[in-house]
Structure formats: structure tokens, C-alpha cells
Amino acid sequence: MYKFVMPEVIFGSGSIQQAGESCARLGAKRALIVTDEGVIQAGWSELVEKSCRQAGLSSFVFSNVSVNPKDEEAEACARIYLENECDALIGVGGGSAIDTAKAAAILATNGGHIRDYEGVDRIFSPLPPLVMVSTTAGSGSEVSQFSVIVDTAQRKKMTIVSKSLVPDIAIVDPDVLATKSQHLTASTGLDVLTHAIESFVSIASTPLTDVHAKNALALSSRYLRPSVASKHNKEAKEQMAMASLHAGLAFSNAILGAVHAMAHAIGGRYPFLHGDINAVLLPHVMEFNLLASPDKFKEIALLMGEDVQSLPPAAAGEKAIDFVRRLSIDIGAPLTLAEMGFEGSAIPEISEMALSDACMITNPRDITAEEAAALLRKAL
Numbered sequence: 001m002y003k004f005v006m007p008e009v010i011f012g013s014g015s016i017q018q019a020g021e022s023c024a025r026l027g028a029k030r031a032l033i034v035t036d037e038g039v040i041q042a043g044w045s046e047l048v049e050k051s052c053r054q055a056g057l058s059s060f061v062f063s064n065v066s067v068n069p070k071d072e073e074a075e076a077c078a079r080i081y082l083e084n085e086c087d088a089l090i091g092v093g094g095g096s097a098i099d100t101a102k103a104a105a106i107l108a109t110n111g112g113h114i115r116d117y118e119g120v121d122r123i124f125s126p127l128p129p130l131v132m133v134s135t136t137a138g139s140g141s142e143v144s145q146f147s148v149i150v151d152t153a154q155r156k157k158m159t160i161v162s163k164s165l166v167p168d169i170a171i172v173d174p175d176v177l178a179t180k181s182q183h184l185t186a187s188t189g190l191d192v193l194t195h196a197i198e199s200f201v202s203i204a205s206t207p208l209t210d211v212h213a214k215n216a217l218a219l220s221s222r223y224l225r226p227s228v229a230s231k232h233n234k235e236a237k238e239q240m241a242m243a244s245l246h247a248g249l250a251f252s253n254a255i256l257g258a259v260h261a262m263a264h265a266i267g268g269r270y271p272f273l274h275g276d277i278n279a280v281l282l283p284h285v286m287e288f289n290l291l292a293s294p295d296k297f298k299e300i301a302l303l304m305g306e307d308v309q310s311l312p313p314a315a316a317g318e319k320a321i322d323f324v325r326r327l328s329i330d331i332g333a334p335l336t337l338a339e340m341g342f343e344g345s346a347i348p349e350i351s352e353m354a355l356s357d358a359c360m361i362t363n364p365r366d367i368t369a370e371e372a373a374a375l376l377r378k379a380l
């Protein structure tokens, strides 16, 4: 038996203008728009405000969101929501804004501290209507049942998983991707590839999630390079937006693995881009996991377009790992943790922390703290 959850999805050029009407359809009158300064500068938040006005909704804006969103930001966001008597949330941004909107929705209706909801299925009161507008082809948070928030007291990322966090409506507008920097395009694109690979080899994968993981793999393998190469390549932007959507649907339901567990532990301590951390860890974790599911790694290589039909599964899997390394080099992603500013002295603590992350449960190969530490040393 398995379940598959997903929101209503509105995909396509100009779809960001549907945000207000989507919120009105859910019965809302006063929406809190949760976004960040970069999205405001690019003009996307204003478009959403305009769509709210056109749909007859009052709207308020909260934009104090960091790259790795914090518990105190979610608390401040929930306060603004309650003070203005809002009745819906619209997240406009990448994973940071969307995850903050989700966390604020939990606090506004369930109370307590966001730490109380860490783990799986710990939200018991219904959340307000959630409309999420993704502005990066990356996080997948607009369709997922995840919110990842930094616990500032313990300096670690908490993974909150609950079907209550699946947004009501997800809006994916590829036009929005044209304002992203080359670095952000590369970083979020490698997050998409990581979602696709980790959800495909996850022990919780199902035929329904595999369909989406495979599509995400094939599309991101083909279109990430051209999407990084040019802001104006509309086809590449659209296909990466679709890849991100597929990857989000796959990992929301199949969960992830050791790359994300370790990336969450590192992201709680360092202000690195989530996609950059994943990019460095991914080939090392793939090498470690190859033993657990060589047949799936051969399929990954085939979906990447590698000529591996005649190779045994493990050798084909090595080609998939080579593909990831070449892709990272080509698009200028970081190749080591040290070059981002990570210190080797943090490895024992980070590896311990990673073991307790919800994403580690579905990694296809059992992993000890010593093995996680060895992987981090290789990635250093």
C-alpha cells in the first residue's frame, strides 16, 4: 500500500498572475505574501500583490527571510499573519520563502514552537489555505509535504514532514526564472537533480514516484547546462521548471536520502546555498549507495543519456557518477566543501546530526556516523 499527495498545479508562462484568484477560490479575503528581498527587487512580489487586488483580496507582505530560513523568522511571519487577521498565505520565492510560509502557517494555527513539529506527522490542527508560487526551478517546496527550518538555539535544520504542508495550489511560471543569476540557476538545478536521484533510489520509492523521478532526471540532465548558459533560453527554462516540478512530486512522496540529511546538518551551521552543498555531496553519496541498488543506478545512467546498455549495473552506475561530476564542473558548481568555507573540525558533530535527520531514514544503504564522517572527509 502507498499514498501519493500533491496540490492542484498551475504550470505555464504568465501563471504567476493566477495567484490572487487562486487564493480567492480557496475562500480567502486577506492574504499574507511571504517572499524575500531578491524576489521583491525582481518585481515578482508586486505582480502577486496586483493579482490579489484584481481578485478583491487585501494583501500584506512579509519579506524577512534568509537563505536558510530560521525559526525566529517563521515566528515573526506568524505574528504578522495574526496581527493583520489574515486567512491565507501566499509563498512567493524559492524554498526559503515557501518553507517560511509553511512554518508560519503551522505556528499561526497550532501554536507552540516550530521545534514541536520536527519529524513526521506532528501537525494536528488544519492549516490555512496555502498558495505557493515557485520562483526557482529547484526546491520543489511548492508541491511538497516538507518544510525545512533552522533551529537557531541548536544551530541545526529541522525537517518537518506532514501532509498538512502540501500546499492547496502550486503555481510554476517558467518566465520567472529569467531573472535568476547564473550561480542560483546552477545551484537550484543541481538540487533538482539531487531530488530526482535520491527519491529514485529511496527505500520509500513507488511506481508513482519513479515516474516523476525519471522525468526529472531526464529533463535536468539535458536542460540544466543550457539553462545556466543563457537567461534567454525559454525552452531550457521551461523544461527545468518542469523538471523541478517532477522532482518535487517524487521526493515529496518518496522522501530523500543521505545527501539531504547531511546538507541539512551543514545548512544549519553555515550560510551556504542548499544546492551548492548537495552538488558537492551528491557524487560521494552516489558512490556509497551504488552497492544498495546497482540496477537503479544503471537506469539513472541511461536516463542521463549515457551509453551503458551493455555494461553491468555497477559499472553503468559509475558512469552516472561521472556524469554528475562533469555536469558540476561545466556549470561552475563548487566541487569541495572547503572551497565554500566548511571546516573539517565540524565533521564529527555534523555527521552525528545528519543521522537524526528524517531524510536519512529512506537512504537505500544503512549508514553509521563513522561512514557519514568518512563521506564528509572525502567531500572536504
Ligand SMILES: [Fe+2]
Binding pocket: 139, 191, 195, 260, 274
Ligand atoms: Fe533539496
